[in-house]
Structures are given as structure tokens and as C-alpha cells.
Amino acid sequence: MNKAESQRIAGYLDSTGYQAVRSFREASLIVLNTCVVRQSAEDKVLGTLGLLKGLKKERRNLSILVTGCFVNSGIEGLTKQFPQVDFFFRPGAYSELIGWIESQDISGAGQTMNLPVHSSPCALVPIMQGCDNFCSYCIVPYRRGREVSRPLEEIVHEVEGLVKGGAKQVTLLGQNVDSYGHDLPEQPGLADLLARLNSMNGLARLRFLTNHPKDMNPKLIEAVASLEKVCEHLELPVQAGDNDILKAMRRGYTVEQYRELVHAARRRIPRISLSTDVIVGFPGETEEQFENTRSLLEEMKFDVVHVAAYCPRPGTIAWREYQDDIAREVKRERRSKVEQLQAAIAGGINSQLCGMPVEVLVEGRKKGKWFGRSRSDKLVFFEDDIDRLGQLVKVRIEKTSPWALQGEIDDDNYPERRNVNGTA
Ligand code: SF4
Numbered sequence: 202m203n204k205a206e207s208q209r210i211a212g213y214l215d216s217t218g219y220q221a222v223r224s225f226r227e228a229s230l231i232v233l234n235t236c237v238v239r240q241s242a243e244d245k246v247l248g249t250l251g252l253l254k255g256l257k258k259e260r261r262n263l264s265i266l267v268t269g270c271f272v273n274s275g276i277e278g279l280t281k282q283f284p285q286v287d288f289f290f291r292p293g294a295y296s297e298l299i300g301w302i303e304s305q306d307i308s309g310a311g312q313t314m315n316l317p318v319h320s321s322p323c324a325l326v327p328i329m330q331g332c333d334n335f336c337s338y339c340i341v342p343y344r345r346g347r348e349v350s351r352p353l354e355e356i357v358h359e360v361e362g363l364v365k366g367g368a369k370q371v372t373l374l375g376q377n378v379d380s381y382g383h384d385l386p387e388q389p390g391l392a393d394l395l396a397r398l399n400s401m402n403g404l405a406r407l408r409f410l411t412n413h414p415k416d417m418n419p420k421l422i423e424a425v426a427s428l429e430k431v432c433e434h435l436e437l438p439v440q441a442g443d444n445d446i447l448k449a450m451r452r453g454y455t456v457e458q459y460r461e462l463v464h465a466a467r468r469r470i471p472r473i474s475l476s477t478d479v480i481v482g483f484p485g486e487t488e489e490q491f492e493n494t495r496s497l498l499e500e501m502k503f504d505v506v507h508v509a510a511y512c513p514r515p516g517t518i519a520w521r522e523y524q525d526d527i528a529r530e531v532k533r534e535r536r537s538k539v540e541q542l543q544a545a546i547a548g549g550i551n552s553q554l555c556g557m558p559v560e561v562l563v564e565g566r567k568k569g570k571w572f573g574r575s576r577s578d579k580l581v582f583f584e585d586d587i588d589r590l591g592q593l594v595k596v597r598i599e600k601t602s603p604w605a606l607q608g609e610i611d612d613d614n615y616p617e618r619r620n621v622n623g624t625a
Contacts, residue, residue, distance in 0.1 A: 205325035235269030442497030482532030484523035
């Protein structure tokens with residue numbers, strides 16, 4: 202979400218005549234887009250603000266703007282605490298940014314809320330802001346507020362523009378993307394939005410994240426199964442494999458319900474790839490409860506597991522009600538056990554792709570190789586002298602690891618074979 206918002210801010214500033222520079226030491230305007238989901242991220246924001254304070258002393262005409270989750274409702278307090286910052290605006294509140302830029306009398310400042318985004322083969326499109334769930338460990342609802350969905354037509358219009366600008370893949374974003382539309386007059390669902398975008402000429406792939414297991418419904422699974430542009434990949438955070446911990450986390454589902462959801466998705470879409478998130482060391486997590494999480498991961502065999510050690514966030518329910526009583530070394534040990542298990546599982550899953558052709562949307566170049574993602578979201582590298590940026594190519598996999606695949610281009614006639622109107 203932050204990346205999508207940064208792209209929008211950059212695109213807007215570009216349209217007003219600003220140009221990106223390589224380092225903030227060369228900049229006349231700095232927009233700091235912050236994340237505070239973990240304490241380490243918040244510490245980084247504070248460190249950067251300290252650094253910018255020094256820079257502002259040296260250059261009085263430097264403007265510093267701060268947005269993202271660091272900016273809560275207490276903007277007045279922030280302004281007093283950080284006088285080096287010229288303007289704070291809430292995440293996604295682009296009208297506030299536009300207002301500030303226009304007040305600076307910079308020629309060409311835009312009048313629009315549809316902020317232009319730099320063209321890229323892979324576009325990120327926020328479809329809603331905020332979250333109503335209040336999981337006990339999470340700070341997001343306090344910083345981003347309650348769920349607000351963007352009107353369906355506005356999103357379709359934006360995607361049309363992105364596709365005209367060269368986007369082949371669109372990822373729809375929301376903190377809880379499954380509940381998209383419940384606050385709109387017509388109450389469209391995410392499945393309706395996907396169906397609408399699926400018929401758009403020029404667009405090749407659709408993705409969406411992040412899902413909440415309690416809100417994911419059969420209609421959405423059916424949409425992934427039947428709409429050919431929707432990629433066979435789901436991000437479905439489980440967080441824990443123990444019912445008591447899930448209850449303390451206020452996740453709103455049981456291990457049994459989660460398991461059934463995964464089975465339902467796999468029954469309908471046998472080749473679906475699944476990613477999940479796990480938190481270890483939640484307050485009071487016993488060795489046995491951790492083992493329940495570990496054995497669920499062993500049973501489910503996810504393609505990717507993002508694991509984090511619990512970290513109390515001031516203001517959250519868990520921070521108020523529970524003591525952070527799991528020692529740091531225990532958290533570290535549990536995290537490393539999950540990582541080791543997942544490396545073995547992902548290594549096994551990926552090795553089955555050896556010798557297979559996969560469709561890759563090329564996103565860029567790193568260390569002399571092209572890279573991109575398969576429909577199942579695997580990171581694929583290959584070598585080629587031809588400029589492949591933004592193309593759909595077929596790559597035959599030759600080498601695999603738990604984290605990425607290496608291969609060689611298989612068929613020069615393949616680009617665009619899965620034609621952009623949806624027929625293979
Ligand atoms: S659903 Fe996600 S964003 Fe919302 S409170 Fe829970 S963890 Fe945070």
C-alpha cells in the first residue's frame with residue numbers, strides 16, 4: 202500500500218514540474234512516506250526525521266512533507282514535536298497534498314484527485330483504505346481509520362488509464378480487500394470488480410491482496426477459478442495455528458475454518474499457489490501452541506510464509522491487555538524454526554517446476570538478468586539480449602531454490618501469446 206501511495210505522490214509531483222533526484226541531499230522537496238507496522242519501522246522514521254532536522258538547518262528553503270501511518274489524528278502534536286516538517290498529511294489524503302503544493306504557487310500544480318502514476322508493466326491500485334477488524338496486535342485501524350472503498354467506476358477508469366500507459370498487470374490493494382464495496386451504495390464485491398476488469402482489453406493479469414480468511418467467500422474463489430486474467434495465487438494470512446492464540450489475536454476464525462477454506466480453494470483451483478503470514482511469540486504462546494502453528498504449516502504446505510516475531514504496538518488491544526512475556530531469544534528461535542521448515546517446503550514445491558515452461562511478466566533487470574513473476578507469483582530470472590521489459594514470455598525452468606527460479610527463454614514467438622483480450 203505504501204509503495205502504491207509513493208508511486209501516486211511521485212506521479213503527481215512529476216506532473217507539477219518536479220523531477221526526482223538521486224539523493225535527498227539534492228532535493229528541494231522531500232516527501233517521507235512512513236510505515237509504523239512494527240517498532241523497528243517507527244524507529245527508522247524517527248531516525249530519518251532526526252537526519253532531516255540537520256538538513257533543514259543547513260537549507261532553510263528545503264520543504265519536508267510527511268505522510269503514511271506515522272501521521273495519526275494528532276497532527277497538531279506532531280507539528281509541535283517535529284518543527285522541521287513543513288506539512289503532515291494523512292495516508293491517501295491526496296487532496297491535502299495537492300492543497301499544500303498549490304498553496305506554494307508552483308506552476309502546473311494539478312487539480313485532479315486521479316493522480317497520475319508512472320507507467321509500469323505492474324501497477325498497484327488501492328481500492329480501499331483502512332480496516333474495521335481490530336486484530337488485537339495491529340495498529341493499522343488506528344492509523345488508517347475505518348474501511349472506505351473507492352467507487353467501482355473510479356477504479357475501472359483508473360485501470361483503463363494505466364493499461365493505456367503500458368500496464369499489463371494490476372494488483373488491487375486493500376488492508377482487507379475481501380470486504381471491498383460493503384460501504385458503497387450498490388455494494389459491489391471484489392468478485393464483481395474482478396469480473397469487470399477481466400473484460401478490459403489490453404490487461405493481461407489481475408492480482409489482489411491482502412485477504413482476510415473470515416471474509417473470503419466462495420464467490421471470490423469462483424472468480425479466481427473462472428476469470429482467466431486473475432492469477433492463481435492467494436495471499437491468505439493465518440497468523441497462528443492454535444485456536445486460543447487466534448482468539449487472543451481476535452482473528453475471527455478457527456484453525457478448522459481456515460483449513461476448510463484452503464481445502465475449498467485447492468479443490469476448485471488445484472494449481473493455486475498460497476502465501477501466508479505468521480506471528481510467533483504472541484503473549485502467552487506456549488511451546489505446545491507454537492508447535493500447533495508449526496504443524497499447521499507443515500500440513501498446509503504454503504508456497505510462501507512471511508514470519509514475524511510479535512512486537513507490541515502502543516495503543517493496540519494486545520498492548521493494553523497482555524504482557525509481552527515471550528523472551529526475545531525464544532521468539533527468534535521460533536521464527537527460525539518456521540523459516541527452516543518453510544525453506545524445505547518451498548524448496549520441494551519449486552523443484553517440481555524444474556523442466557517446466559512458465560509464463561513470466563518481465564518487471565525489470567537485476568545483475569545482468571531479466572526478472573519477473575509467474576502467474577503463481579514465483580520470482581523467475583532468465584538471460585536474454587533482447588529488451589523484454591513488460592513482455593509476457595515463456596521461460597523453461599532449469600534451476601530452483603526455495604526463493605526463486607532460474608531458466609531460459611523458451612520460445613521467441615511466445616510473447617503476448619496469452620493475448621491481452623483473454624484468449625490463450
Ligand atoms: S485485518 Fe489486517 S490490517 Fe486489519 S486489523 Fe487485522 S491485521 Fe490489521
